[in-house]
Amino acid sequence: xxxxxxxxxxxxxxxxxxxxxxxxxxxxxxxxxxxxxxxxxxxxxxxxxxxxxxxxxxxxxxxxxxxxxxxxxxxxxxxxxxxxxxxxxxxxxxxxxxxxxxxxxxxxxxxxxxxxxxxxxxxxxxxxxxxxxxxxxxxxxxxxxxxxxxxxxxxxxxxxxxxxxxxxxxxxxxxxxxxxxxxxxxxxxxxxxxxxxxxxxxxxxxxxxxxxxxxxxxxxxxxxxxxxxxxxxxxxxxxxxxxxxxxxxxxxxxxxxxxxxxxxxxxxxxxxxxxxxxxxxxxxxxxxxxxxxxxxxxxxxxxxxxx
Numbered sequence: 001x002x003x004x005x006x007x008x009x010x011x012x013x014x015x016x017x018x019x020x021x022x023x024x025x026x027x028x029x030x031x032x033x034x035x036x037x038x039x040x041x042x043x044x045x046x047x048x049x050x051x052x053x054x055x056x057x058x059x060x061x062x063x064x065x066x067x068x069x070x071x072x073x074x075x076x077x078x079x080x081x082x083x084x085x086x087x088x089x090x091x092x093x094x095x096x097x098x099x100x101x102x103x104x105x106x107x108x109x110x111x112x113x114x115x116x117x118x119x120x121x122x123x124x125x126x127x128x129x130x131x132x133x134x135x136x137x138x139x140x141x142x143x144x145x146x147x148x149x150x151x152x153x154x155x156x157x158x159x160x161x162x163x164x165x166x167x168x169x170x171x172x173x174x175x176x177x178x179x180x181x182x183x184x185x186x187x188x189x190x191x192x193x194x195x196x197x198x199x200x201x202x203x204x205x206x207x208x209x210x211x212x213x214x215x216x217x218x219x220x221x222x223x224x225x226x227x228x229x230x231x232x233x234x235x236x237x238x239x240x241x242x243x244x245x246x247x248x249x250x251x252x253x254x255x256x257x258x259x260x261x262x263x264x265x266x267x268x269x270x271x272x273x274x275x276x277x278x279x280x281x282x283x284x285x286x287x288x289x290x291x292x293x294x295x296x297x298x299x300x301x302x303x304x305x306x307x
Contacts, residue, residue: 004035005307006070008102009131010059011041011050013109014078016132019043022075025136032145037066042075049080057084060113063104064096069307071152072097076132077108077181085112085193090120097123103152103305106130107205108275111180116193118178118285124304126151127180127203127273128281141277148281156302159280163270167260168292173231177288177301179203186217189224198229201288205236205274211247214238215255222262232290233259233267234297237274268297 007029016022019042026036041059044051051059063072094117097104104125106114114125129135129144151157178197179185182204188194206214221227238252260267273279283304291298 002033004030004033006037006066007034008063008066008070008072009036009038009041009075010063010072010106010110011044011075012056012060012084012113013050013074013080014048014076015045015050016042016075021132021136024138025131028135028140032149034071037070048078050075053083053087056080057087060084060088061092063093064098064100064102066100066102068100068102070100070102071307072102072104074106074110074130076130077106077110079109081109081112082187085116088113088116090117090123093117094121094123097305101305101307103307105148105281108181109184111184112188112193114180114284115178115185115188115195119193119195122285124283124285126281126304127284129279133275134277134279137277141279143272143278151281151283151301151304152307155304155306156300159299159301160296161270161272161298162296163268165268165270165292165294165296166257167266168268168294168297169232169266173201173266173290175231175288176200177203177282177286177299178284180205180284182206182214182217183209186220189220189226195285200230201232201234201290202227202230203234203236203271203273203282205271206238207240207275209238210241210243211250211252211255214252215258218255218259222259227263227265230265232265233263234271234290235267235269236271237276237279239275266292268292270296
């Protein structure tokens with residue numbers, strides 16, 4: 001009989017808004033070969049955070065200390081990791097994670113940890129599902145689960161994304177895959193926590209940000225020189241926003257067209273990733289080979305930890 005894989009939860013940002021959802025997420029994982037080893041952290045509350053700064057910092061410093069194989073999974077996003085960045089011993093976590101082969105998975109506010117970890121140690125994590133939003137719903141998305149479970153067990157993984165492209169570019173691009181939540185990435189500009197990636201493939205997503213704010217953040221990255229250093233920009237899900245009559249037809253597609261006109265590299269859309277049920281699990285800091293056409297694109301991924 002196959003033993004379940006232990007899951008170490010990380011509540012480094014917000015706390016569960018509904019314990020029923022958290023319990024359902026733990027139960028769903030248990031039914032699919034993953035056993036949550038530390039469910040007690042789900043009950044922690046301190047202000048709007050999933051515990052005091054010291055408690056949340058201790059969670060991060062415990063990554064990779066369990067019996068292998070072990071998976072580290074963020075509970076949720078929200079806000080809170082920025083308070084911890086200056087106190088995190090990234091080298092310690094990297095040593096522990098590498099020794100135990102522990103994959104680390106999350107997105108949203110967890111992007112701050114992932115990018116800072118990559119900047120400090122070169123360590124690869126996964127932008128992917130979290131306990132509440134992805135494993136806690138009454139119906140867990142099968143596409144998310146398929147790609148999550150598969151990439152964690154395969155040292156090389158290929159993804160096909162059927163998504164018509166306005167300007168796919170030509171040829172094959174190979175480089176470091178990195179990125180995550182757009183607002184979090186912008187918040188790290190000018191700090192030591194944003195990795196310097198030249199020739200990379202940058203993926204971005206966000207939620208609750210109307211087109212003009214997305215454009216403002218993209219322009220910030222462009223004007224800071226980040227976008228021009230990449231070989232391609234791949235845009236994921238930008239959801240749960242509203243436009244108004246004042247926008248006068250200015251929508252997210254207009255933002256992306258404006259960005260394409262100012263970059264010398266391909267800007268692709270339709271990546272299944274972000275604050276949406278149907279999402280991929282992507283190695284932040286892993287290696288990627290990107291091939292695009294007018295009908296969509298493929299990503300061949302490697303160089304990441306597996307279970």
